[in-house]
Amino acid sequence: MKYPPPATPEGSRVRIQLHEGGTVTDVECTLVGDYGDEIAALRNDVGRQWARPQRYGIVLDDGRLVFTDVVARID
Structure with missing residues (x-):
């Protein structure tokens, strides 16, 4: 399996879902x-x-x- 080229370059701000202690939170990160x-x-x-x-x-x-x-780029 070959992954597609990254649509989101390193250093970009992204949003992910963080699962902690039974809670799901959307967080912005790098x-x-x-x-x-x-x-x-x-x-x-x-x-x-x-x-x-x-x-x-x-x-x-x-x-x-x-x-x-899974990441979502923040534009």
């Missing part, structure tokens, strides 16, 4: 990495079925690093 090519190179074979890799590295405004497959 995209710091797109790992689509690396994930595609694995061909979905990471040797396990749990903790699957996510495409995007995101830094929340409070400094936490999270990973997700």
Whole structure:
């Protein structure tokens, strides 16, 4: 599987849904990495079925690093 080129460049402000303690919140944050090519190179074979890799590295405004497959660019 080959991911399409990133429509959202690194450093862009994005919005994601953050799931914490049974609550879902939309948060604005910064995209710091797109790992689509690396994930595609694995061909979905990471040797396990749990903790699957996510495409995007995101830094929340409070400094936490999270990973997700879905981002919405803020224009």
